[in-house]
Amino acid sequence: MPLLDWLELAVRWFHVVAGVAWIGASFYFIWLDNNLQPPPQWKADKGIKGDLWAVHGGGFYEVAKYRYGPEKMPETLHWFKWEAYSTWLSGILQLSLIYYLSASAYLIDPNVMEMNASQAIMYSIGFIVGGWLLYEGACRSPLNKNALLFAVYLVLMLSFASWLATNLFSARAAYIHIGVLIGTIMAANVFTNIIPGQRKMVAAVAAKQEINPAWGDGAKLRSVHNNYLTLPLLFTMISNHYPMTYQNENNWLILIMISIVLAWIRHYFNLKHQGIKKPSILVTGAIGFFAIAGWVSWPASAPESNETRQIQTVSQEQVVAVINAHCVSCHSSTPTDDVFKTAPLGLKLDNWQLVQQWKDKIYQRTSVSKDMPFLNKSNMTEEERQLIADWHHQSK
Template structure:
């Protein structure tokens, strides 16, 4: 059993690492081509069919790039297709979802206080929601709404708001934000697999056959690419959110997620505008900062968190608090079955993150983590498997804030 747990942990680490590597490759190439596309300029004497060009310097060399909206009159012998970065990112992300959230559904996916279902049912809901996202998004893009980018983006934002709220009614807070990221990433990857690459292949096939390609295929692909551009940064946040309980395990986690989408829009608007040489809209950073402050406030309503004194004197204050004994009983009864030198919760063979909460001193030294994870947020216990009560969480908050 211990050998299996060890191998499974390394599998999780390997898949996570591979997912990060492929995501960096996809995001990097995506951001590069968006910047290149916006920075193109036209001049007299460009080859027939060329839309614009850009001169760039990198690594001691000069690059001269020209863009064709359809394709050049003569197809080059070699074409580099930028698609495997997107496919690999989604495949590794789905593998990570299966390894962590499906295999550990009782810990990470299901919260009986939110929706009491079996692991197979929860996994089925998860899979269905990802398929649902692509179908709804694609239908909206192909509808008359798709003819107007602004109206389409507004409707899509409403869909994201609904899904952000809906996921919190189905899964743990951790899984809800992660699934909103997977929901969005599925749309982005499917855009590449189902629309952008097929459209480009149609154009190439027409050229090889001597037919004049229809420019609509390029326009459609560009619209989907634009959507991917604005969705990238929120997806990165949501994929990292499982490390931050103040983002995923608080009352307004779904509102936080939506504000993150707005932050992504404001940040990308700045870079898109600069790359297009249309100004320097620094106001977008102020908007982003304001949104982030609102997120901080929402995560800690009604009080803003402060740091904890980690000196010996600070630990003594937590031990001396009148609330310490009942808090200790709560921690020992709700947390120490995993956070101990020898965990006895089935499937847990080592204290998570090596945090042990099985002695008075250890509890006092980890007061801030207990406060954040189990007091201010509901990150711990995962899925509230040990049924910690609201009164016990309130007691943890009172203990920390009285003693700090």
């Protein structure tokens, strides 16, 4: 198990680094394309469509984009593809190491759907492949001729995918699967459309042949899709740290609403790169985000009121009994859980001093978000959760 943990660490680290490189390159080229200026006549005569000057790292850079291509193909031509491929491959490996090898702990929630590990893995693969096929089919249909209609279709498709994932897998796994689906769409765009179109373009320029505009148009369209999907993808990657989203009874709707807000905010920056400044987009995006936060958090205030029931007096012995029954199997210096061999997040509850130190987090995770115990594998009752809540309130 320790060696597997180290392997998971290495894969996760590589995945993050590769993702940073891919997203950074994507953002940079969208910014670059939107900031190119009409060149002086002598550059235009050489076939340059637009250029840009920049300063960075103590030096000046001149970037030019050709309308057709250079007179002579350079010996070294940099391609931006392995950032996407390595991000997707490491992400799939991470999915396999964590959610497939430990399907009973991470992928399956018996309260959502009863199934064994093999069934869950097959559902997972089918979900990812099926979602990509729905996207690819739309891209190859007349639907992609209308940007607004395609955006509506994509929102509806991802909404259905989010609802389906939350009715198949554990809540944490559902959010991760939407991220994997989006990442698969983005990587497949690079592999099946963007790079092949670029290869045809390079071959045509090298052979002094005409370039089919469809090659570039198709690649540009998929790049724009990837650009708007980036921020929702990043949210799913960090979502496991915020159980108030994925543990909510409307978790699939929360995911879609946050994704729409993030794509809307991305739209502001895309316009800004073109010299169009619309701060109203940022304002409405912020209003949307806080409206979602208010809606999701509103029910959480109910247990803290004393309108419907009298808060019971809870003894130290009662709290310790609940902690020992449901928490210390994982959160201990010597965990006895069959999956977690080290205390998650380093949080240990071996003695009363540590329990008091972490009382706020214990309350939040057991009585508010209710995502702990993990998948409620120890069957904590609502009465025990209320006991923790009462203890938290009386100790404030």
